[in-house]
Amino acid sequence: MPDYNHIAWIYDWLAKIVYGEKQELAKQAFLAKIPDKGKILVVGGGTGKIIDYLRDLDKQLEVDFIELSTNMMSYAKKRKVSHLKINFHQHSILDLKSKDYDVVLTNFFFDQFSLLKAHLILQHIKTKLKPNGIILFSDFIVTNNTWDRIVNRIMFYFFQLTAKVRTNNFPNYNILFSSLGFNAADSKKICRNILAITYTVGLPN
Numbered sequence: 694m695p696d697y698n699h700i701a702w703i704y705d706w707l708a709k710i711v712y713g714e715k716q717e718l719a720k721q722a723f724l725a726k727i728p729d730k731g732k733i734l735v736v737g738g739g740t741g742k743i744i745d746y747l748r749d750l751d752k753q754l755e756v757d758f759i760e761l762s763t764n765m766m767s768y769a770k771k772r773k774v775s776h777l778k779i780n781f782h783q784h785s786i787l788d789l790k791s792k793d794y795d796v797v798l799t800n801f802f803f804d805q806f807s808l809l810k811a812h813l814i815l816q817h818i819k820t821k822l823k824p825n826g827i828i829l830f831s832d833f834i835v836t837n838n839t840w841d842r843i844v845n846r847i848m849f850y851f852f853q854l855t856a857k858v859r860t861n862n863f864p865n866y867n868i869l870f871s872s873l874g875f876n877a878a879d880s881k882k883i884c885r886n887i888l889a890i891t892y893t894v895g896l897p898n
Contacts, residue, residue: 694761694785695805695856697739701764705740711844715884719831720800721746722881722889726827729753731795734821736786737761737802741769748775757794759786786814792821797828804832805852808864815873819894828875828892831883835863841886866890 697704708716720743727733729752735743738758747754756779760766766783782789797818803811818828833845845863852858870877870892879891 695852695858697762697856698764700855701740701762701768704765705742711848712887715887716801716831717742719881719883719887719889720798722831722883723829723879723891724750726829726879726891727752727754727796731755732793733757734789734791734794734797734818735759736797736799736818738769738798739765741765741772743798743800744769744772744774744777744779748773748777751776754778756780757782757789757791759784759789761785787817789817789821793823794821795823795826797822797826799828800831801833803830803866803869804863805856805858805860806864807860808869811864811869812872815869819873819875822894824894826894827878829889830866830870830892831887831889832866833863833886834866834888836886838885845886 724746727750731754733747733754733756735756735758738760741758747756754777756777758769758779759782760769761784763783766781770781806814849858849861875892875894877890878893881889883889
């Protein structure tokens with residue numbers, strides 16, 4: 694698994710410099726779909742900005758927040774949780790034992806894995822969802838724009854050096870989700886290369 698300990702202190706700043714508020718808008722795109730009193734799983738929550746957005750929903754939520762990086766987790770735990778019930782878990786998503794989640798949030802998470810590794814992780818996540826559960830997904834997408842390709846190459850190279858990311862291409866998300874029986878219910882293109890999607894579990898292929 695990648696290790697973001699060395700860049701946790703600068704991660705949010707870098708994201709804002711490169712993408713402005715677009716990543717944050719993607720994370721918030723479909724949060725209104727979260728039911729009151731829902732059980733929520735946040736996968737790879739980073740410094741915990743998503744906690745602020747969940748708190749602002751003003752709903753009674755039980756949240757399991759998973760983040761492998763010690764330093765990222767340290768920042769997340771400093772967030773004001775208010776009425777939220779949050780359980781912090783510092784381990785890989787593959788080690789998660791809990792289940793029966795109404796909603797799983799995977800924000801800019803799958804882009805760091807090969808298609809094979811991402812498939813393994815999503816397969817595990819699927820077993821944790823309720824039958825009518827949903828995944829709120831946001832991530833980068835491949836475009837034909839030259840500038841996007843340059844930025845992507847720089848980004849992959851940077852994270853390979855600093856966070857031990859082992860891939861240099863985004864996995865094909867359509868193949869990833871459809872191969873495990875997920876259907877895209879809603880989608881919103883935040884900008885040219887950032888997409889937010891709501892996935893539901895359909896009939897197995």
